[in-house]
Every structure is written in structure tokens, then in C-alpha cells.
Amino acid sequence: MELLTAIDLAGSVALLLWGVHMVQTGVRRTFGPRLNVFLERMLRGRLQAFATGLGVTAVLQSSTATGLMITNMAARAHIALSASLAVMLGANVGTTLIVQVLAFDVTAVAPALILAGVVLxxxxxxxxxxxxxxxxxxxxLLLALRQFIDVLEPYAHRPELQNVLGVVGAHPxxxxxxxxxxxxxxxxxxxTVMLVASFASRGAIMPATAFALVLGANIGTSINPVLESDATDAxxxxxxxxNLLLRAAAAALVLPFLRPLADWVSGWEGTPQRSVADFHTMFNLALAVVALPFIDRYARLLEKMFPDPPQQATLTPGTPLYLDRSMLDxxxxxxxxxxxxxxLRLCDLLVDIMGALRExxxxxxxxxxxxxxxxAASMGQLGTAIRSYLVALDPEAATQDELTRAEDIRAFCTQLIHASDIxxxxxxxxxxxxxxxxxRLAQDLLTPVTKMIDRIHVNIDSCATILLGGDDAIARxxxxxxxxxxxxxxxxxxxxFERLRQTQQAAGARSDAAPSAHDPGEAQLDLLRDxxxxxxxxxxxxAYPRLAEQGALLPSRVQPPLADEGKVEVKTILEGKES
Incomplete structure (x- = not known):
């Protein structure tokens, strides 16, 4: 029986996570790039950032998802750390609003939501x-929360759980x-908060214990983003x-005053369930009010505590710098x-290769x-990392346009790596x-070679421009x-061949008229061919992928009539050899 309960709990958590995942992917696919543009525009002031975090979290149903988006923007220096922290304060409050709504037992609307979603x-x-x-x-999400609570509610008055709750009640x-x-x-x-509210409503735990559990839930939800972040990237x-340190410090300050707070909140709130939801909101709202005025100083303190590491001598050009795997899902x-x-770093490396060849x-x-x-080795290392990264992209979370874009980038990397191999x-x-x-090649031999190298430099720039969304004219x-x-x-x-003919004519029938084994002219032709x-x-x-999308790329440079004539000519030659 205990095994079945554990399976039910695990299934409820899995369904909850899948519901949150579907909400997040739905929002991202509905708004697409506009969501990131909106975020970057709205994060110019502390209050704007706070309101943005609150609103986005209310829509995404997850402060963790909001935190991951903002973390990547902050790492790319698109927004300041202080604005990112303000967003997280808003996201924390946004999560409490979800609890406020669920405290009214809105599970009954879950079937209607699913029906409407399937129809759409x-x-x-x-x-x-x-x-x-x-x-x-x-x-x-609503069904999972209801099932999660329903599975655990029968255990509220079990002796084993009562013993555990008695211990935590005596030790906040x-x-x-x-x-x-x-x-x-x-x-x-x-x-967690909804489960605590359910236990409190049935008298299984005292209000002060319920509030202590709410403080723990606030700390626990801040742990996963820390564990999922790149430990090597400050x-x-x-x-x-x-965000974790801020919540932990606030919880430590509130912990000694839980009993008077519990008496105060319970005095003006009707039910224990509402008291838990209100305390959850008040804690995060008070934290935001206290922290927002000092958020710039706190950001500077964090930058001192976790400084950017100095560039390591072992860091090679082929080491990926931006492939954050937490973004894949x-x-x-x-x-x-x-x-x-x-x-784009592959383009830079290929430019360096051409520059070294020219010199x-x-x-x-x-x-x-x-x-x-x-x-070339760095290009191979970096290209392999990029392709492996894109292969791991979650097809459920990504839109079709994003998957197509990922395929284009993989093909782009493959072609540039082939160029470096040559x-x-x-x-x-x-x-x-x-x-x-x-x-040393004579000037008349060297000029065509350097002309090609210089044009390759320009073409690499055009190649990078097309990758970033350049127009069709550049591709043409x-x-x-x-x-x-x-x-x-x-x-x-x-x-x-003209020089060779002139040399042979000048030398007559002398045997030394043949080109040497190390003829600079042949070396020039080899360089030009490669x-x-x-x-x-x-x-x-x-260029070719962009032109193929527009239907402007011919399948072959040889026209069909010419191809047929070529076949006839080859057949005639073969028949002549047989005869």
C-alpha cells in the first residue's frame, strides 16, 4: 500500500511538472521572440522589473522558468544584475498570487480548461x-495539485506523520x-504551500508550524535554479x-517571530487555509518592499562575492562560451x-586561418x-560542441521555426568545418x-591567390550576416x-599554359623545357583550386540554404538538353573504343 502511495505521489509530481511545462511552451510558442523583446524593454527600472517578473510568473506559472530566462539575459549582459534581482522579487510575489487563487479551490474548472485547450x-x-x-x-496543473493533496490528506492524522509534525512543531x-x-x-x-494549507485546515499542524513550513517552501524553490546553473560561470x-541568499536571510529574520505573526494573521483571517496563503504573500511582498531600495548595492555585493574568473591560459578558441544547457528545455x-x-566564432577562426595563410x-x-x-582543430572542437548542443534541443519545447533554425545552424557549422579541413x-x-x-611566388602568381583570400574574407563576413538574418540580396x-x-x-x-608554351618555344626541343617537379605555377594552381x-x-x-528557401536555387548547373547531349557524346566515345 505504501508503494502505491509513493507511486501516486510521484505521478502527481510528474503531472504537475508536465502541466507547468505545457504552460511554458504554450506561452513561448504563442508570443515567440516578442516575449524576450518585451522583457528587455521592460527591465529598465526597478519597479518596472518587479512588475514584469510578477506578471510573467503569473502567466508562466513558475518563478523557476522566469528565473532561467532572466539568468541567461543577465549572463549575456542584456540586463543589469540589479534589474534581474528585481524581476525575481516580482516573480516570488507572482508565485504567491497563484497560491491565492488556488486557495479558493478552483479545481472544478480543470476539466473545462483541458476541454477548451484541446478544442483550440x-x-x-x-x-x-x-x-x-x-x-x-x-x-x-490544477488536477495534479488536487491529486497531490488528496493522496497525502489521509495521512494527516496517521501516528507516524503526527510524530514527524510534532517534532517540526517543536523545532521551527x-x-x-x-x-x-x-x-x-x-x-x-x-x-508544498497548498499541502501545508490543507494540513492546517484539518488541524494537523498549528499556524506557527504552517508558517515555518511556508518559509521552507520559499527557500526550497530557490535551490533548483542554483543547482541547474553552470558552476563554472559566475x-x-x-x-x-x-535570490536564494535573499530568501534565506529573510526567513532567518522572520523565524523568531512566527508565533506572534501566526496569532496576528489568524486573528483577522477566517480560515487556516487562507492564513497560510496570506502569510505566503505577505512574506514575499515584505521582502520585495525592504529589498528593492537596496537592490543596486546588493547586486554590487554579489559581483564582489562571485567575481568573473580571470581568463585561463588553458582556455582554447575551441572552448564553447555560450552553450548553456539549461536553456535547451x-x-x-x-x-x-x-x-x-x-x-559566429567559427567564422572568426576561419578568418584567422585565411590570414595566416596569406602571411x-x-x-x-x-x-x-x-x-x-x-x-582548424579549434573549429572542429567548437563545431562538434555546437552540433551536439543543438541535437539535445527539446522538440516539445521548441517551435518548428526554432527547430528549422537549429538545423540550419548545424548545416552551417558542418560546411565551415569542411572548409577548415581543406x-x-x-x-x-x-x-x-x-x-x-x-x-616565394612571383607577384603575377601571387596576385590571384591573395585576391581569392581577400574575397574569402569578405565572403565570410557575408556568410555571418546571412546567418544573423541578412536579406536575400546578400545571399545572391x-x-x-x-x-x-x-x-x-x-x-x-x-x-x-601560355607561359609553358612560350617556355617550350623558346627552349626548342631541349629536354629541360619540361616544368620542374616544384614548379611555382603548379603550386599556384593547387592553391587556387583549394x-x-x-x-x-x-x-x-x-547562401544556398537561403536561396533554396526562396526557390531561387537550380538543382543543377547543367541544363537538361546539354546533359542529354553529354550522354550521347560519352556513348559515342565508348562505342568508338569498343570498335
């Missing part, structure tokens, strides 16, 4: 369809720790740690934006080219060979660069 989800499209997820999630600190642990495990302060830990849009930032060819020195292998395996080898033999200009590179290579090839391949991957990384 199945019969509508776009934002209206996504709003159906919100209604379904709210209904599941034990009550705080117990509620903090329960809230941490259930991932919901709302469930910027992402300041906000959750600051909680904020897919931010996760995709983080991957985009890392993809090596200009000076006939192998030393600058040595960095090519290091940068640079490492071919271009680096050719540059080192020329440097070892002390061969980038795609047209393939013809430019083809012409440069063709002109260089014609010039090479640079053209690098550019092809750059074009394929950004």
Missing part, C-alpha cells in the same frame, strides 16, 4: 493553437528544512544564488541564439601557417612545401562569388 489545439492554427497548450497545461528550524527538502524534490513551492550563478529560443553566437605565402615563412592546424590538409601542406624550398551576391572564383582560376590556368573549394563551402553554408 485541434481546431486552430498558429498562435491560437499554441494557446491551447496553455489551457491544457493549466488544467493538468526543522520545519523549515523539511519543507525546503520537499519543495526541492517536488520542484514546486505551490504544491555570471549565471549570481542571480540564483542572490526551458528557453529553446535562447538556446538557438547561443548556438548562433558560437557559430605565410607573402613571406615564404612556414611559421605563420602553423596556426592553421591549431585553428585549409589544414591542403593549403597548409602547400604553404609549408613552398616555405621549405624557399620558394555571395552565391555569385563562385563564378568570380571560377574565372580567377580559369584565367590563372590559361596564363600558366581556395575555390573553401569558398564553395562558405557559399553552401549560408
Amino acid at each position: 489545439f485541434r481546431k486552430s492554427r498558429g498562435a491560437v493553437r499554441d494557446s491551447g497548450r496553455v489551457f491544457i497545461g493549466l488544467g493538468l 528550524l526543522a520545519a523549515v528544512l523539511l519543507a525546503a527538502g520537499v519543495t526541492w524534490m517536488s520542484h514546486s513551492s505551490v504544491a 555570471a549565471t550563478r549570481r542571480l540564483p544564488l542572490g 526551458n528557453a529553446p529560443q535562447i538556446a538557438v541564439a547561443n548556438a548562433t553566437r558560437e557559430a 605565410s605565402l607573402m613571406t615564404a615563412d612556414a611559421q605563420p601557417a602553423l596556426s592553421i592546424r591549431r585553428d 585549409a589544414e590538409r591542403n593549403l597548409l601542406t602547400e604553404a609549408q612545401k613552398l616555405a621549405r624550398q624557399r620558394i 551576391r555571395l552565391a555569385a562569388q563562385k563564378d568570380v572564383f571560377r574565372e580567377i582560376e580559369m584565367d590563372a590556368t590559361n596564363a600558366y 581556395l575555390k573549394r573553401v569558398n564553395s563551402h562558405i557559399v553552401a553554408a549560408a
Whole structure:
């Protein structure tokens, strides 16, 4: 029987978390990027930030979700830490409003919410369809809370539970720790507070004990964001740690005065259940009123307590800087934006590779080219990290546009890594060979090569611009660069054979008229061929996907009639060989 109860409790918690998840994904899909834009615009003052946190949490039904969104914005320096803390104060108050509503026993509307959500989800499209997820999630959340309480209520007067409640009643600190642990495990302060209110309404616990448990629930709900933050990144830990420390300090100050507070609140509130909900609201509201005027000083204190670590010498260019895995499930849009930032770093590394190649060819020195292998390895490391990160994106939490965007970024990374492989395996080898033999290309041979390298620099910039949302005109200009590179290579090839003919004519039939094994002209053609391949991957990384979306990309450069003629010609040649 106890096993079945444990399964019921675990199922209730799972249903509760899934309901909150559906509300969050529904809100994100309904509002999309507008939600982040709204947040960044509204977080300019302490009061605005407080009100924003309150409103967003009331909609998302979770202060944890609000905290994760704000934590990432603060880590990216989009908003100040003081504004982020003000948002969390508002989010804490927003959670209490949810409890206030649930204290009136609104479980009866859960079936209606689920029915409305299913109708909207199945019969509508776009934002209206996504709003159906919100209604379904709210209904599941209410049902889960009701089931959670119904499972535990029969145990309110069991001797075992009475013994535990007797201990925590005599020791308020034990009550705080117990509620903090329960809230941490259930991932919901709302469930804990509602359970406490239910026990209080049945006389299983005294009001002072109930208030101590509410303090523990407030601390417990602040623990998960700390555990989910990146322990190596001070910027992402300041906000959750600051929120936890603020709540813990406030709870420690209130703890000695629980009995007079319980007598005071119970004196003007009719039922124990309402008393618990009101104390929960008053605690967080009082904390906000006291903390908001000093929030700037508190933010500076946190920055001193958790400073940014100095740049480590072991940090390589291939180390990811922005891939926050907590965003994959909680904020897919931010996760995709983080991957985009890392993809831009691939562009920077490829620019460095081309710069090192240019310097090596200009000076006939192998030393600058040595960095090519290091940068190519960094590109491989970073590209693998980006692709693995995007593969872990939750398809349930992300919209179709976000999933498509993630696929585009993965393809973008793959193409740039192919370009770096060509640079490492071919271009680096050719540059080192020329440097070892002390061969410096003549100016007429070097000019086409440097011209290609310079154009690759420009094309990488265009590639990055398209990744960030550049228009179709940029994609067309980038795609047209393939013809430019083809012409440069063709002109260089014609010039090479023209020089070879002139050399043979001048030398007559002498045997030394043949090109040497290390002919600079052949080295130039090898460089041009590989640079053209690098550019092809750059074009394929950004221009081709954009043009394919617009239907402006032909499936083949060879026209069908020409292809048929080619087949006839090949067939004729083969028949001639057989005869």
C-alpha cells in the first residue's frame, strides 16, 4: 500500500511538472521572440522589473522558468544584475498570487480548461493553437495539485506523520528544512504551500508550524535554479544564488517571530487555509518592499562575492562560451541564439586561418601557417560542441521555426568545418612545401591567390550576416562569388599554359623545357583550386540554404538538353573504343 502511495505521489509530481511545462511552451510558442523583446524593454527600472517578473510568473506559472530566462539575459549582459534581482522579487510575489487563487479551490474548472485547450489545439492554427497548450497545461496543473493533496490528506492524522509534525512543531528550524527538502524534490513551492494549507485546515499542524513550513517552501524553490546553473560561470550563478541568499536571510529574520505573526494573521483571517496563503504573500511582498531600495548595492555585493574568473591560459578558441544547457528545455529560443553566437566564432577562426595563410605565402615563412592546424582543430572542437548542443534541443519545447533554425545552424557549422579541413590538409601542406624550398611566388602568381583570400574574407563576413538574418540580396551576391572564383582560376590556368608554351618555344626541343617537379605555377594552381573549394563551402553554408528557401536555387548547373547531349557524346566515345 505504501508503494502505491509513493507511486501516486510521484505521478502527481510528474503531472504537475508536465502541466507547468505545457504552460511554458504554450506561452513561448504563442508570443515567440516578442516575449524576450518585451522583457528587455521592460527591465529598465526597478519597479518596472518587479512588475514584469510578477506578471510573467503569473502567466508562466513558475518563478523557476522566469528565473532561467532572466539568468541567461543577465549572463549575456542584456540586463543589469540589479534589474534581474528585481524581476525575481516580482516573480516570488507572482508565485504567491497563484497560491491565492488556488486557495479558493478552483479545481472544478480543470476539466473545462483541458476541454477548451484541446478544442483550440485541434481546431486552430498558429498562435491560437499554441494557446491551447496553455489551457491544457493549466488544467493538468490544477488536477495534479488536487491529486497531490488528496493522496497525502489521509495521512494527516496517521501516528507516524503526527510524530514527524510534532517534532517540526517543536523545532521551527526543522520545519523549515523539511519543507525546503520537499519543495526541492517536488520542484514546486505551490504544491508544498497548498499541502501545508490543507494540513492546517484539518488541524494537523498549528499556524506557527504552517508558517515555518511556508518559509521552507520559499527557500526550497530557490535551490533548483542554483543547482541547474553552470558552476563554472559566475555570471549565471549570481542571480540564483542572490535570490536564494535573499530568501534565506529573510526567513532567518522572520523565524523568531512566527508565533506572534501566526496569532496576528489568524486573528483577522477566517480560515487556516487562507492564513497560510496570506502569510505566503505577505512574506514575499515584505521582502520585495525592504529589498528593492537596496537592490543596486546588493547586486554590487554579489559581483564582489562571485567575481568573473580571470581568463585561463588553458582556455582554447575551441572552448564553447555560450552553450548553456539549461536553456535547451526551458528557453529553446535562447538556446538557438547561443548556438548562433558560437557559430559566429567559427567564422572568426576561419578568418584567422585565411590570414595566416596569406602571411605565410607573402613571406615564404612556414611559421605563420602553423596556426592553421591549431585553428582548424579549434573549429572542429567548437563545431562538434555546437552540433551536439543543438541535437539535445527539446522538440516539445521548441517551435518548428526554432527547430528549422537549429538545423540550419548545424548545416552551417558542418560546411565551415569542411572548409577548415581543406585549409589544414591542403593549403597548409602547400604553404609549408613552398616555405621549405624557399620558394616565394612571383607577384603575377601571387596576385590571384591573395585576391581569392581577400574575397574569402569578405565572403565570410557575408556568410555571418546571412546567418544573423541578412536579406536575400546578400545571399545572391555571395552565391555569385563562385563564378568570380571560377574565372580567377580559369584565367590563372590559361596564363600558366601560355607561359609553358612560350617556355617550350623558346627552349626548342631541349629536354629541360619540361616544368620542374616544384614548379611555382603548379603550386599556384593547387592553391587556387583549394581556395575555390573553401569558398564553395562558405557559399553552401549560408547562401544556398537561403536561396533554396526562396526557390531561387537550380538543382543543377547543367541544363537538361546539354546533359542529354553529354550522354550521347560519352556513348559515342565508348562505342568508338569498343570498335
